[in-house]
Amino acid sequence: MKILRELLGQDLEPDPNGGGFRIIKGVAADRRISVADGEMRHGRKSKSKTIKGYKRHVATDLESQSIVACAITPANQPEHEALPMLKSDIAHQSIRFGEAHFDRGYMGSPAVDEIEKEGAAIFCKPWTPHNTKNKEMFTKKDFAINLHSMEITCPQGQTQPLALGRTIYFNAEMCDVCAMRKRCTSAKLGAGRSVAIAEDEPRQEKLRRMMKTPSGREKFRQRVPVEHRLAHIGQRQGNCAKYLGVRKNLYDLRRAAMIQNLEIAQRKAA
Ligand code: SF4
Numbered sequence: 457m458k459i460l461r462e463l464l465g466q467d468l469e470p471d472p473n474g475g476g477f478r479i480i481k482g483v484a485a486d487r488r489i490s491v492a493d494g495e496m497r498h499g500r501k502s503k504s505k506t507i508k509g510y511k512r513h514v515a516t517d518l519e520s521q522s523i524v525a526c527a528i529t530p531a532n533q534p535e536h537e538a539l540p541m542l543k544s545d546i547a548h549q550s551i552r553f554g555e556a557h558f559d560r561g562y563m564g565s566p567a568v569d570e571i572e573k574e575g576a577a578i579f580c581k582p583w584t585p586h587n588t589k590n591k592e593m594f595t596k597k598d599f600a601i602n603l604h605s606m607e608i609t610c611p612q613g614q615t616q617p618l619a620l621g622r623t624i625y626f627n628a629e630m631c632d633v634c635a636m637r638k639r640c641t642s643a644k645l646g647a648g649r650s651v652a653i654a655e656d657e658p659r660q661e662k663l664r665r666m667m668k669t670p671s672g673r674e675k676f677r678q679r680v681p682v683e684h685r686l687a688h689i690g691q692r693q694g695n696c697a698k699y700l701g702v703r704k705n706l707y708d709l710r711r712a713a714m715i716q717n718l719e720i721a722q723r724k725a726a
Contacts, residue, residue: 462488486532493700499531507531509697512709513538514689515546516682517553521720523685523713524551528706535561543567555579557679563656581676582663594640596651603658608651612636621655688716 466484468477483498489508490496499507508531515525525545527538539562546553556571558580572578585595600609601618608624609615612634618624631637631648641649654660666672692712697705 459488459491459494463491493697495530495701496697497530497532499533510702510705511535511538512686512689512693513542514682514685514709514713515542516685517551518555518557518678518681521681521685522717523689524549526706526709526713528702528709530702534564535559536563536565536567538562539565539567543571557676557682559679559682568656578659579666579675579679580663581679582660582667592639594636594649597664599651601653601657601661603661608653610640610649612640618653620653620657623650623652625650685716689713692716 464477466487467480469480470476471478487498488494488496489498493509496509499511501507510528511531511533513527513529513535514523516522517524525542527541527545529538529541552574553576556568556576556578558568558578560580560583562568563580568578585597594611598611602608606618607615608618610626614626614630614634616624616626626648628646628648631641631643632645634640641647643649666675689709689712692715693708698708699705
C-alpha cells in the first residue's frame, strides 16, 4: 500500500478544477521507476542517451589494466557522487598512485582535491566551451582569464576582477554600446555579458593548456583503457541489472571485475 501511494503520489496531484486527480506536469524529483526495486532511477548519460536503473563505475590501474575499485549508483545520481566510493575502495587496499586520470563527469567531486593533496597528478580532458545555438557567438575561451592578477578581459578589452566559483558580470553600460554585443550576449539591453568561473578554474586552465600540446593530448589518451574495461564489464554483465538494489548489484559488479582481473592475469602469465 505504501509503494502504491508513492507511485501514485509522484505522478498525480489533486485537480484544482475538481473531479479527483490529474497527471502532474513534469517529472517528480527522485522518481521511483520500479515497483520491485525501490532504488532504481531514470538517469542520463548525455542529452540524448537515457539510462534506466543503475550506473556502474570502475577505477582501473593503468599499468596492470586491472580494476581496483567499483561503485554502483542509481542512474539519476551524477557521476561525481560515485568518486568517494571508488576512493574508499582504493584506500581500503592501501593503493597509492602518482597520477589519476578522470572522465569529466567525476571532476565535480571534492574527492578530486583530496586525491591531488595526497600527491597524485590530476588529468582529465577539459571541457571545450561552445555555443550550440550559434557558433559565431563568443564563448568563454574568447575571454582572457588571468589567474595571477585574478582578472578576466573580454574580446573588446573590458576587464573585470574575477573570483573562483563565481559568475562574473561585465559592465552593462559598456556592453550596451559595444560593437560586438550581438556576438557576445543575447541578454536584454541593460544586462551585460556574464561568464561563470569554476571553483577549480586554475586546474581547468592547466588542463586546457595541456590539451593544446601533443604531449598533453597523449597524456589524456592514457585513460582510453578504462573505457575498454567498462565495455568488457558491460558485455559480461549485460545492460540489465541482475539483482534488486545497489548492494547486490555492486556485489555482481565486483564479481565481474574479479573475473576480468583473473583473465588479465592469466593472459600475462601465458
Ligand atoms: S558585449 Fe561586453 S563583454 Fe562582450 S565583447 Fe562587448 S564589452 Fe566585452
